[in-house]
Amino acid sequence: QVQLVESGGGLVQAGDSLRLSCAASGLTFSRYGMGWFRQAPGKERAFVAGISASGMSTTYVDSVKGRFTISRDNAKNTVYLQMASLKPEDTAVYYCAATRLYLPTRTYEYDTWGQGTQVTVSS
Numbered sequence: 001q002v003q004l005v006e007s008g009g010g011l012v013q014a015g016d017s018l019r020l021s022c023a024a025s026g027l028t029f030s031r032y033g034m035g036w037f038r039q040a041p042g043k044e045r046a047f048v049a050g051i052s053a054s055g056m057s058t059t060y061v062d063s064v065k066g067r068f069t070i071s072r073d074n075a076k077n078t079v080y081l082q083m084a085s086l087k088p089e090d091t092a093v094y095y096c097a098a099t100r101l102y103l104p105t106r107t108y109e110y111d112t113w114g115q116g117t118q119v120t121v122s123s
Helices: none
Strands: 003-007 010-013 018-025 033-039 046-051 058-060 068-073 078-083 092-099 117-122
Touching: 003 092, 018 033, 018 092, 018 117, 033 068, 033 078, 046 068, 046 078, 058 068, 078 092
Parallel strands: 010 117
Antiparallel strands: 003 018, 018 078, 033 046, 033 092, 046 058, 068 078, 092 117
């Protein structure tokens, strides 16, 4: 079955960096666009970054532009989210998701979700 497994979350201080990984299995990874979302306590799940199936195109929510970088390695069936200059407001559970669409930003446009990884940024 299709499975996405996130890793790399943790507790860091403001200004630190962290890299999240999402390993995919059970799907032809190179045919799927991938996205990262996050959900803070009491808030809805929100789009963070997306990357096309080829990896040639990316998109970001404004609040992370210049700080976060999404990338993928189709040979390893893995998508990454490199996060730098982390802020307390980045604290959330981060989810990766797969889609057959081109760079969508809405949760319902993604077919498969991982279980999430917690990122906590202390001030």
